[in-house]
Amino acid sequence: MIDLFYGDESRICSEGYVPYGWQFPDENVYIPVKKGYKINVWAIITRKNKIHSTITEQNIDADFVFDQLETISLKIQKPTVIALDNASIHKAKIIGV
DSSP: OOEEEEEEEEEEESSOOOSOOOOOTTOOOOOOOOTTOEEEEEEEEOTTOOEEEEEESSOOOHHHHHHHHHHHHTTOOSOEEEEEOSOGGGSSGGGTO
16 A cells, blocks of 8 residues: 655735626725735645645745655655646656656
């Protein structure tokens, strides 16, 4: 048996973004924006909700992903596969894909 993880990263930001929506003709819509604050999360998760995650304010790049994979590699106890999408940071030379 192997452990199969799915991994990706995401950014949560206080900067508003509403690409589309609806409103009544006489209604004004206002979304307050607080610029400048962001938080990033990188995680791997199994279908049984076993998770390894990291929250950071720094940008997530290939070096960051490599460091996370290196940290996780020291904790695994059986054959493990981590599926990542085709993002350029996941295919970087340092990742070894």
